[in-house]
Amino acid sequence: MRLRDTFLKPMHPEGRRFVAIFAAITVVLFLIAEPLGWIGVGLTIWCYYFFRDPKRATPMRDGLIVSPADGVVSLIEKAVPPPELGMANTPLTRVSVFMSVFNCHVNRAPIGGEITEIAYRPGKFLNASLDKASKDNERNSLCIQMEDGRQIAVVQIAGLVARRIVCFSSTGDQLRTGERFGLIRFGSRLDVYLPEGVSPMVDLGQTMISGETVLADLSSGEPPRVARVD
DSSP: OOHHHHHOOOBOGGGHHHHHHHHHHHHHHHHHOHHHHHHHHHHHHHHHHHTBOOOOOOOOSTTEEEOSSSEEEEEEEEEOOOGGGOOOSOOEEEEEEEEOTTSOOEEEOSSOEEEEEEEEEOOBOOOTTSTTHHHHBOEEEEEEEOTTSOEEEEEEEEOSSOOOEEEOOOTTOEEOTTOEEEEESSSEEEEEEOOTTOOBSOOTTOEEOTTTSEEEETTOOOOOOOOOOO
16 A cells, blocks of 8 residues: 555545535635634645545455444444334344544445335434434434345434434445445444344444444354453
């Protein structure tokens, strides 16, 4: 990999107009006062960095569930999937990945399969790291059905700063594991509801890489993983 590729990442098209707006404001700030202009330059670079869309090396073995988002595992608990998806009213293991404003915000499919349902629900804009954000915040939920009939729910949740959930996919689409399906603007969270009997292979506080970090293994009988934090 060239050194340039380490620092310069592709930008998702969703970010182009925002970078253009930040750049235009920066020009105005330079006309007002040079120090303000340099602040604008820094914010424009941050905006570009926020919308970065780097390539990811997704593991291809059948049965692997990967993280749908960059960020940190903030919650692991039993919960019922969003009722608007029409899934069984059975508590499943929910793994929540919190994304700060410095994380890449392009969301990727945790596993391959058909999208059988997409449901958007308006709501509040609480801090996405809070437990009640799964219930109260604005969200967009997807149900992905695998070839064996089992289902996984993945939920995009708006956060304190986020004001726009974007979903690129539609009901009936066939997704590959790690394929891009959406994006949330400016800080948020992704919840994954694992199939019954499947334990997570991650622990609280673990740093996740979207499309790469293995979140769970459908073929493994390993108990929930416990990590040591140094």
